[in-house]
Amino acid sequence: MTSSTFSSLSCLLKDESQILKLRKRSVGNVFFKCSMSVKSQNPQPEVRIGVLGASGYTGSEIVRLLANHPHFGITLMTADRKAGQPFSSVFPHLFTQDLPELVTIKDADFSKVDAIFCCLPHGTTQEVIKALPKELKIVDLSADFRLQDPFEYEEWYGQPHRAVDLQKEAVYGLTEILRDEVKGARLVANPGCYPTSIQLPLVPLMKANLIQLGGIIIDSKSGVSGAGRGAKEANLYTEIAEGMYSYGITRHRHVPEIEQGLSEAAKSKVTVSFTPHLMPMIRGMQSTIYVEMAPGITTEDLHQHLKVSYKEEEFVRVLDKGVVPRTHNVRGSNYCHINIFPDRIQGRAIIVSVIDNLVKGASGQALQNLNLMMGFHETTGLLYQPLFP
Ligand SMILES: NC(=O)C1=CN([C@@H]2O[C@H](COP(=O)(O)OP(=O)(O)OC[C@H]3O[C@@H](n4cnc5c(N)ncnc54)[C@H](OP(=O)(O)O)[C@@H]3O)[C@@H](O)[C@H]2O)C=CC1
Numbered sequence: 001m002t003s004s005t006f007s008s009l010s011c012l013l014k015d016e017s018q019i020l021k022l023r024k025r026s027v028g029n030v031f032f033k034c035s036m037s038v039k040s041q042n043p044q045p046e047v048r049i050g051v052l053g054a055s056g057y058t059g060s061e062i063v064r065l066l067a068n069h070p071h072f073g074i075t076l077m078t079a080d081r082k083a084g085q086p087f088s089s090v091f092p093h094l095f096t097q098d099l100p101e102l103v104t105i106k107d108a109d110f111s112k113v114d115a116i117f118c119c120l121p122h123g124t125t126q127e128v129i130k131a132l133p134k135e136l137k138i139v140d141l142s143a144d145f146r147l148q149d150p151f152e153y154e155e156w157y158g159q160p161h162r163a164v165d166l167q168k169e170a171v172y173g174l175t176e177i178l179r180d181e182v183k184g185a186r187l188v189a190n191p192g193c194y195p196t197s198i199q200l201p202l203v204p205l206m207k208a209n210l211i212q213l214g215g216i217i218i219d220s221k222s223g224v225s226g227a228g229r230g231a232k233e234a235n236l237y238t239e240i241a242e243g244m245y246s247y248g249i250t251r252h253r254h255v256p257e258i259e260q261g262l263s264e265a266a267k268s269k270v271t272v273s274f275t276p277h278l279m280p281m282i283r284g285m286q287s288t289i290y291v292e293m294a295p296g297i298t299t300e301d302l303h304q305h306l307k308v309s310y311k312e313e314e315f316v317r318v319l320d321k322g323v324v325p326r327t328h329n330v331r332g333s334n335y336c337h338i339n340i341f342p343d344r345i346q347g348r349a350i351i352v353s354v355i356d357n358l359v360k361g362a363s364g365q366a367l368q369n370l371n372l373m374m375g376f377h378e379t380t381g382l383l384y385q386p387l388f389p
């Protein structure tokens, strides 16, 4: 099929799954051009989107992804310190789009939107979402609504939860695992980046009782964009370049989120050793997970089970035996690559999982969720191929 045939055909298709099948026989870049032309012929968006925190890393990543979306159009964008500045001066790489100005949340007109991506710091988020009109669909990228138990929130976040009803209402948006719940949700708590990279491989294995619940060791590494765009001494180039360090040892706030998801999958309390590391790279995240297999189970069994579990999934790829997942191979995309290796210690396996923290670990998964909540195919606007190297 030639590029131009693909463009004309896929622009005529309404059903995103048909486009997906077509794309698999063509190239990703052509799909991008097609989606842009659909958008330009359709100036009134079907779904009007607000991005709260559009001047941050995850907010701007939402804006980048929505450039490729045929149904969603941005009609509201907020910022805090950068309110009043033209978006094109805050993020010149996104200058091609016709975007609204950056306003404060106080000045935002929520009658202009049908759905919200909330890309604000945790703590602030619960106060903001509590005050929003109740009919809005919301995907929240912060940690505020991920934990089901308000006391656990208080223990790990150091202050009482101030929107407990919303915390109860929120659905945890690990899309591949909780797709049906996400479809019917009004408020989705988008998972943290580390918990996404960890739960995607472990949840299916736990549900099938293929690994032991004890002795799980998780060593994770993140790019610096995971810490957001706000200026902090610890994130200066001089502090990050040519070195790495672990942080939050035994007390990182993603521990309860990881344990909550794994305990639900195992139907029994799971406790993990989790150590995150900051790496001298901009994007990307790797989790290396050491597990003990159930008696009689081999790494081939784990690999085969994950292959089967994710065989219909666009965004989770279980690599062929021996192929090492690399952050470069998912960069800028919504893909998660996973593989499993035998440990030298008998009975143990080593699982490696990689994502882009800003895409599958944040804005990409958020868009996947909002697509489902609004009744569209979940891959809509997300079929970017990774940016290698
Ligand atoms: N970065 C990542 O990889 C991931 C981040 N997350 C979570 O997503 C959320 C956003 O993260 P990220 O984009 O990295 O953060 P950034 O620091 O890059 O952006 C934060 C945004 O929130 C705005 N903001 C800050 N404080 C306030 C406030 N008090 N009132 C209103 N707006 C405010 C900022 O505006 P201004 O710049 O104008 O001051 C900016 O637009 C966080 O909760 C984060 O933990 C989740 C997964 C991964």
Ligand SMILES: CC(=O)N[C@@H](CCC(=O)OP(=O)(O)O)C(=O)O
Residues within 6 Å of the ligand: 122, 141, 142, 143, 191, 192, 193, 194, 222, 223, 224, 225, 226, 227, 228, 276, 278
């Ligand atoms: C490198 C870095 O600093 N990463 C962040 C995690 C990013 C994330 O997922 O944060 P939320 O849970 O707030 O959404 C951290 O360790 O706190």
